[in-house]
Amino acid sequence: MNTFYITTPIYYANSLPHLGHLYTTTVSDVVHRYKKQRGFETFFLTGTDEHGINIQRAAEDNKRTPQEQVDFVAGELKKMFADFRLDEAGGGYDIFMRTTNEFHYEGVQVFWKQMAENSTPKGNSTIYKDFYKAWFCAPCAEFKTETEYEIREGEEIPRCLVHEKPLDRVEEESYFFRLSDYSEILLEKIEQNENLIRPESRRNEIISFIKGGLQDLSISREKKNVSWGIPVPGDKDHVMYVWVDALSNYLTAIGFGNKTQENIGWEKFWQNAHHFVGKDILRFHTVYWFSFLIAAGIELPKTVFAHGMWLDGDGRKMGKTLGNIIKPQVLHELFQTDGLRYFLLREMSFGRDGKFSYENLIERANADLAKGLGNLSSRTLSMITKYRDGLVPDGTIHEENFIYAKRAGVSPDEQELVSVLESTREEFIREFDDFNFGSGLEAVWKVIARIDKTITESAPWNLIKDEDQEETLNAVLYRATETLRWLCVLLHPVMPESTKNIYAQIGLDDDISKLDPAQLKWGDLKPGTKIGETAPVFPRLDQNKIMKAIEEKQEEENEAAKAAENNYISIDDFFKVELKVGEVLECESVPKSEKLLECKVDLGEEDPRQILAGMAQHYSPEDMVGKKIVVVSNLKPRKMMGMESQGMICAASVGEDDKPVLATFLEDVPNGARLK
Ligand code: MSP
Secondary structure, three states: OOEEEEEEEEEEOOOOOOHHHHHHHHHHHHHHHHHHHOOOEEEEEEEEEOOOHHHHHHHHHOOOOHHHHHHHHHHHHHHHHHHOOOOOOOOOOOEEEEOOOHHHHHHHHHHHHHHHHOEOOOOOEOEEEEEEEEEEEOOOOEEEOHHHEEOOOOOOOOEEOOOOOEOEEEEEEEEEEOHHHOHHHHHHHHHHOOOOEEOHHHHHHHHHHHHOOOOOEEOEEEOOOOOOOOEEOOEEEEEEOHHHHHHOHHHHOOOOOOOOOHHHOHHHHHOOEEEEEEHHHHHHHHHHHHHHHHHHOOOOOOEEEEEOOEEEOOOOEOOOOOOOOOOHHHHHHHOOHHHHHHHHHHHOOEOEOEEEOHHHHHHHHHHHHHHHHHHHHHHHHHHHHHHHOOEOOOOOOOHHHHHHHHHOOOOOOHHHHHHHHHHHHHHHHHHHHOOOHHHHHHHHHHHHHHHHHHHHHHOHHHHOOOHHHHHHHHHHHHHHHHHHHHHHHHHOOOOHHHHHHHHHHHOOOOOHHHOOHHHOOOOOOOOOOEOOOOOOOOOOOOHHHHHHHHHHHHHHHHHHHHHHHOOOOOHHHHHOOOEEEEEEEEEEEOOOOOOOEEEEEEOOOOOOEEEEEOOOOOOOHHHHOOOEEEEEOOOOOEEEOOEEEOOEEOEEEEOOOOEEEEOOOOOOOOOOOEOO
């Protein structure tokens, strides 16, 4: 069986998922499902890129350890993928790769050693150690040359032209990859094979970049400066440059250099590997990655396809500053996943930038899906229910009835439609094989329009009234239903759920995800098939209502952001803290501790709680007994001096020595009453 390996970039685990992540993963998912239908043994990878200074800093900013940081983002991304059925359970990716996986460490080290053991095409050592002085941009994870930064008036530290953030000065020992020895071989490989880098415009950019001259690449950082990374084999003072670590994931995930993933069989998938990436990271995936692979003696992937960026409706870059970020969560709550998938594939020509606006999304969903495919399906199937007792009729028109068919504007020759469908199928396959999703879909929608037109013009609601038109009506209904079956198979990778749904409504129950569009045969839909229960598949979207909901969400978020700026917390946040009235029943000093008192506190529960309080210097055990106090009752229990404390007693902290003054009550209150 032929194999097909498709990868998305592994996304940085420093920030929350956004539309860009959703996009590349959705397109890859479509290709993955399409290739599966075509009979390929497929493997689909997505995941997170979890090392480097960028992640280390995000962790510091968020007061997390780096591990907590990457676990958090990987978790959020997985949740998002599950929402959009891009995960394993939804029939999506085969692996969610994480570069903190143990097996990845193993595999990358093998990869590094393999590069180091070979010599360059010019006979030099591939990796060497030197001293490095340069400016580094953490968000780009890239060293910057003079043309890539600016020094602003009155400032000493240059800023990256992409992020406009001050750069880091790096002056340290580093391992270098001798990239300068790879220009010729890279050019040869890229020029020889026009599919290696796509689209053509990007390929040309890479060619001119290489022709402009390649400089050796620093591929390690001193551990004392960047601690969150994979050690360089044999040198514990250095960690690998994050891109060496990240790019290698495409190999380690399928079993290169490690036992854990070995059974996937990396070589069998690698021989037909395709990387989908945004144009922002094409250079890494071609110039660097190809050179690393050549150095390690491993074949290049078949294609690196650089798609464009989603811009906002006005054509501006999306970002925090402009506040025009599209949140996957909002899309999930307000839109149907299949409608969104269709929009993403149809609206942006793969390889060019595209504009994303909710209005366009709604318009497309209404025009192409609700009114288009959805309407075709529901009107056809409901006519079968109404006019033919829910049984798919035989569509043959006998010669003696040709005359009536013609009168109704229906061609007696079924073959006309069949050949249109067959050529549409060929076109669709050609375009999808070539990753031109928009054009493939456009071709299919022409067929939808054609069938719609036949229905409208032949007016089955009139044909039913005319005995002579029995066969004409049958033909119209059969042809529409059989076309619908074809459309379901063709469109399945793009809209997995809705096509399954329509397919079941036609009354068919085979597994559509395994039907190869190339094998579709006209007439396989048997007359007499009992159609299933019919229901609308694509809801009509109310633009005003949706836009209002989006605005409200935006407002909520703005308010939350403002509150965060003022250090306010929401009432929900406050209610997370459970404050209760307690009465100290017993109290003793904790042996060997100057500060701690051990109290037994009645919180109105079955048993009193043991709570330790650091008040011994200011309150004696006798002072405490009998006092009504305030306790944080849902604090995670923790151990102090070997004893468990099951809550916290509240006190004001006064003066320079932080003297505790117990919070208590002026009136009598029952134990266990909640403070709010
Ligand atoms: N970690 C690296 C990739 C390492 S791969 C070995 C990285 N991560 S990232 O989180 O920044 O993701 C970048 C990718 O997100 C882009 O290549 C693209 O696939 C996607 N997108 C980010 N913004 C996008 C848009 N505005 N529009 C479309 N896709 C975009 O780079």
